[in-house]
Amino acid sequence: MADIQGSYDDLFTAVPGALAALLDEGDVGGSVAVFVDGEPVVDVWGGFADAERTAPWQRDTIVNVFSVTKTMTALCALVLADRGELDPAAPVARYWPEFAAAGKDGVLVRHLLAHTAGLPDWDGPVEELYDWPSATARLAAMAPRWEPGSAAGYHSLTQGYLVGEVLRRITGRSVGAFFADEVAGPLGADFHMGLSAEHDHRVAPAVPPPSRDEDYTASAPGRDAAPASATAFRVRDGNSVAWRRAQIPARAGSATPVRSPSCSR
Numbered sequence: 001m002a003d004i005q006g007s008y009d010d011l012f013t014a015v016p017g018a019l020a021a022l023l024d025e026g027d028v029g030g031s032v033a034v035f036v037d038g039e040p041v042v043d044v045w046g047g048f049a050d051a052e053r054t055a056p057w058q059r060d061t062i063v064n065v066f067s068v069t070k071t072m073t074a075l076c077a078l079v080l081a082d083r084g085e086l087d088p089a090a091p092v093a094r095y096w097p098e099f100a101a102a103g104k105d106g107v108l109v110r111h112l113l114a115h116t117a118g119l120p121d122w123d124g125p126v127e128e129l130y131d132w133p134s135a136t137a138r139l140a141a142m143a144p145r146w147e148p149g150s151a152a153g154y155h156s157l158t159q160g161y162l163v164g165e166v167l168r169r170i171t172g173r174s175v176g177a178f179f180a181d182e183v184a185g186p187l188g189a190d191f192h193m194g195l196s197a198e199h200d201h202r203v204a205p206a207v208p209p210p211s212r213d214e215d216y217t218a219s220a221p222g223r224d225a226a227p228a229s230a231t232a233f234r235v236r237d238g239n240s241v242a243w244r245r246a247q248i249p250a251r252a253g254s255a256t257p258v259r260s261p262s263c264s265r
Contacts, residue, residue: 001020001024006031008044012041028050030047030057049061051205057204061202061204063256064206064252065254066253073179073193080167080170088108088110088113093107107149112162118146123142132247136161139161161250176193193249193252194246195245196245213235
């Protein structure tokens with residue numbers, strides 16, 4: 001059985017057991033932290049942080065958490081809403097006037113948060129994602145694919161830029177800076193939108209499925225390929241330094257589980 005490091009409450013022995021089973025079945029490495037009513041009950045890790053299985057997974061190994069980043073971006077929006085600085089029922093153009101182009105004057109902030117804005121696909125080059133002004137300008141100029149609010153469609157990549165630009169217009173700060181100052185910093189959370197070079201040594205890159213290389217592009221279950229209007233993203237893109245450094249607040253957050261040294265076994 002795989003060697004699992006860390007600590008856990010006796011009531012939660014199934015968690016390290018499940019992690020060990022995944023590693024025994026071929027997964028490279030991973031970590032789990034669980035809190036119940038604010039108290040840490042599981043803090044475990046195991047396996048390796050690289051595909052070659054030469055670097056052991058550490059307690060502070062950091063990974064790209066992909067779409068979990070959306071939750072953190074939405075949390076920033078909720079902080080502003082709670083302060084009365086952002087109205088979810090207001091038109092996006094109230095905060096971001098250029099967004100009204102191409103028939104989007106009726107798109108509301110809540111449509112962005114609910115994936116109903118009609119802008120689900122990124123049709124620009126991957127490289128443009130690393131340039132915030134270019135990425136948001138492209139989205140501001142796009143026409144919605146459906147009547148905003150009439151249907152839902154997962155804004156897998158675009159939601160972060162859409163919500164993030166509204167936040168930037170209100171606060172004058174990037175979403176990554178706002179999150180660091182207002183959420184991660186006060187909580188002591190090891191979560192980053194735009195990872196600085198000082199943390200590079202902790203990063204575990206994404207590993208493609210067996211028999212695939214870093215040019216592998218994932219698609220949704222039951223779907224053979226992405227729509228012709230959408231850019232395909234390779235494992236190689238997500239593992240790049242450019243991706244890691246950029247603020248891509250729907251897909252490129254880097255984090256470890258939130259942990260506490262008080263967890264006992």
